[in-house]
Amino acid sequence: MEAEAADAPPGGVESALSCFSFNQDCTSLATGTKAGYKLFSLSSVEQLDQVHGSNEIPDVYIVERLFSSSLVVVVSHTKPRQMNVYHFKKGTEICNYSYSSNILSIRLNRQRLLVCLEESIYIHNIKDMKLLKTLLDIPANPTGLCALSINHSNSYLAYPGSLTSGEIVLYDGNSLKTVCTIAAHEGTLAAITFNASGSKLASASEKGTVIRVFSVPDGQKLYEFRRGMKRYVTISSLVFSMDSQFLCASSNTETVHIFKLEQVTNSLLGSGTTEENKENDLRPSLPQSYAATVARPSASSASTVPGYSEDGGALRGEVIPEHEFATGPVCLDDENEFPPIILCRGNQKGKTKQS
Numbered sequence: 001m002e003a004e005a006a007d008a009p010p011g012g013v014e015s016a017l018s019c020f021s022f023n024q025d026c027t028s029l030a031t032g033t034k035a036g037y038k039l040f041s042l043s044s045v046e047q048l049d050q051v052h053g054s055n056e057i058p059d060v061y062i063v064e065r066l067f068s069s070s071l072v073v074v075v076s077h078t079k080p081r082q083m084n085v086y087h088f089k090k091g092t093e094i095c096n097y098s099y100s101s102n103i104l105s106i107r108l109n110r111q112r113l114l115v116c117l118e119e120s121i122y123i124h125n126i127k128d129m130k131l132l133k134t135l136l137d138i139p140a141n142p143t144g145l146c147a148l149s150i151n152h153s154n155s156y157l158a159y160p161g162s163l164t165s166g167e168i169v170l171y172d173g174n175s176l177k178t179v180c181t182i183a184a185h186e187g188t189l190a191a192i193t194f195n196a197s198g199s200k201l202a203s204a205s206e207k208g209t210v211i212r213v214f215s216v217p218d219g220q221k222l223y224e225f226r227r228g229m230k231r232y233v234t235i236s237s238l239v240f241s242m243d244s245q246f247l248c249a250s251s252n253t254e255t256v257h258i259f260k261l262e263q264v265t266n267s268l269l270g271s272g273t274t275e276e277n278k279e280n281d282l283r284p285s286l287p288q289s290y291a292a293t294v295a296r297p298s299a300s301s302a303s304t305v306p307g308y309s310e311d312g313g314a315l316r317g318e319v320i321p322e323h324e325f326a327t328g329p330v331c332l333d334d335e336n337e338f339p340p341i342i343l344c345r346g347n348q349k350g351k352t353k354q355s
Helices: none
Strands: 017-022 028-033 037-041 049-054 060-065 071-076 079-087 092-098 105-108 112-116 121-125 130-135 156-160 166-172 177-185 189-194 200-205 210-215 221-226 235-240 246-251 256-260 295-297 344-347
Touching (some): 017 060, 166 189, 177 210, 189 235
Antiparallel strands (some): 028 037, 037 049, 060 071, 079 092, 166 177, 177 295
């Protein structure tokens, strides 16, 4: 989960938060400021224990940590087109990549690292940072809205599929193929998120009154929650509890809504009509909160073919950028800490073919 903060604290502009994000299992908090970035442990609810801080890169607006490892990804307003990957405990830069436009968001799990620009998404193999796929035919995405399953066994990616409606494209980050397209809302998307196992996907539109949960990978609607009736709000984030029993939504009304995901039965699935599947956020809520599937499977089904070859090449002859490899892998802390990374430099300007 990631957010931006604009209000300056009494400490001054240098200490004002520009962004903050939880790691994938919510055991760590990362914050970015004008001065640099900091990492905190969330082992205690009573206080934040700082585990690392750096002032080497100023004006940080994206900072993401890989679980509780030493790998941290940082993007600065001073170089908004460059992604920097660090081993913070060793104080070394693992690699950096430059892209054709400003980086809007970054998502990562133990298998994949995604870099989202306004009109493209780059998919890297996090083990060696090789570029596997570039999605160039996506609708304009000015907020960098996207989600990546933290379960690296599936590495599902979700991103907006339309400029005018709440369509979601579900993409398999391992097989590098589109799985399906989900007609989630009538209005454009505001927030999307996966649960911890990657088996559910939650979404909200810009109206902010209805939140829906879909099954993955088939895109069947499982739940529909009403956050409000008439007042439109901006939902800034959605997050599942780690056991997928609850879904939390926060908005610009300074309120947090927590919904309980009741057990879904077969009799409820598929019981909705075509009319029930249409979104009308001003319609009174119905007692039945489940509806029929609204997924439209793509022509190409998901594949089990690996996303990269033994020599690191991408599928279908896509061009891999040049790298400057070190003599050996850089382990994060020890031999058991995942993943080993090879030192590299990269430039993603015009280096890949369109998907």
